[in-house]
Amino acid sequence: MTEDIARKIVTAYGTPVYVYEKSVIEKKYQLLANALPKEAGIIYSMKANPSLAVCQLLNRHTKRIEVSSLWELKCAILAGFESENILLSGPGKSTEFLQEAIIGNMMVQAESIDEIKTIDRICQKENYWATLSIRLNADFGLSYKGIAMTGISSQFGVDVEDFGKAVELIRRSKWLHLKGISIYTGTQILNADNILAISREILKLYDFLKQTYSLGLELVDLGGGFGIPYYGEDALDMLKL
Numbered sequence: 001m002t003e004d005i006a007r008k009i010v011t012a013y014g015t016p017v018y019v020y021e022k023s024v025i026e027k028k029y030q031l032l033a034n035a036l037p038k039e040a041g042i043i044y045s046m047k048a049n050p051s052l053a054v055c056q057l058l059n060r061h062t063k064r065i066e067v068s069s070l071w072e073l074k075c076a077i078l079a080g081f082e083s084e085n086i087l088l089s090g091p092g093k094s095t096e097f098l099q100e101a102i103i104g105n106m107m108v109q110a111e112s113i114d115e116i117k118t119i120d121r122i123c124q125k126e127n128y129w130a131t132l133s134i135r136l137n138a139d140f141g142l143s144y145k146g147i148a149m150t151g152i153s154s155q156f157g158v159d160v161e162d163f164g165k166a167v168e169l170i171r172r173s174k175w176l177h178l179k180g181i182s183i184y185t186g187t188q189i190l191n192a193d194n195i196l197a198i199s200r201e202i203l204k205l206y207d208f209l210k211q212t213y214s215l216g217l218e219l220v221d222l223g224g225g226f227g228i229p230y231y232g233e234d235a236l237d238m239l240k241l
Contacts, residue, residue: 001019001021006019018051020049020051020053020054022057025054025057025058026057026061029042029058029061029062030061031238032226032238033061035238035239035241041062041064042062042064043062043064043065043066043087043221044058044062044064044065044066045065045066045224046065046066046067046068046072046075046076047066047068047072050071050072050075052075052078052079055075055076055079055081056079056080059079059080059081063081063082063085064081064085064086064087065079065081065085065086065087066086066087066088066089067086067087067088067089068088068089068090069090069097070094070096070097070100073086073088073097073100073101073106083104083105083106084105084106084107086101086104086106086107087106087107087108087109087133088101088106088107088108088109089109089111089135089182090109090111091111091112091156093108093111093115095118095122098118098119098122099122099126101130102119102122102123102126102128102130103126103128105128105131106131107131107132107133107179107180108130108131108132108133109132109133109134109135109182109221110132110133110134110135110158110166111135111156111157111158112157112158113158113162113165113166113169116132116134116166116169116170116176117169119132119176120169120173120175120176123173123175123176124175128175129174129175129176129177130175130176130177131177131179132170132176132177132178132179133178133179133180133181133182133219133221134157134158134163134166134178134180134181134182135156135157135158135181135182135183135184136157136158136159136160136163136181136182136183136205137156137157137158137159137160138160138183138201138202138205139160140198140201156184157182157183157184160205163209163213164213167213167215178215178217179217179218179219180217180218180219180220180221181205181206181209181217181219181220181221182220182221182223183202183205183220183221183222183223184223184224184225185198185199185202185222185223185224185225186198186223186225187224187225187227188225188227188228189225189226189227189236190227190229190233190234190235190236191236192236192237192238192240192241193240195225195226195236195241196241199222202220202222203220206220
């Protein structure tokens with residue numbers, strides 16, 4: 001952006017003002033898309049930037065979005081995302097938030113046994129069935145430079161030891177369908193080898209759970225974690241990743 005354009009924007013809108021360059025967003029998206037195998041899909045996490053215009057732009061490319069509040073859900077719909085491509089995630093989901101998702105045929109990422117029970121009750125009340133993904137809290141004994149890596153136990157998600165209880169609860173319900181699992185890898189990771197190592201462990205666990213519990217899972221969400229070099233570090237090597 002040139003100084004002349006910046007001055008015109010400030011004159012028109014005042015300060016502070018946030019400006020996002022369409023071509024840069026599209027270039028970064030394409031870099032990631034080209035680096036991933038064709039079997040992989042990209043889900044935009046709206047909490048990264050909830051701007052309606054940014055969401056509308058990304059809807060032309062990824063078609064999938066993750067939301068963590070009722071406001072974000074409404075914004076995703078306004079941005080043009082189809083309901084079946086919207087994923088609810090995050091702890092502490094309100095009943096209203098869950099109701100909107102269930103009635104709208106959106107996938108819900110369950111964070112706990114109690115939340116699975118809540119979703120089941122809402123389904124019974126509304127006479128709708130729900131598609132679930134379960135967020136797992138897995139301790140792989142790995143430690144990498146980054147923030148809140150999955151190598152460490154977390155208060156979020158269902159512990160792997162309790163996954164069987166969650167599966168049994170879902171199987172007893174005529175309203176719930178388990179489609180996938182999610183494991184959050186961490187955030188601000190700039191080393192491709194680290195992301196590869198944790199992803200490998202997640203995929204091993206995914207295969208183990210499918211076989212152990214005879215599950216027809218279709219989705220494994222590897223989580224985010226791709227870092228931004230804010231402080232002069234080397235950027236994440238997307239081609240290596």
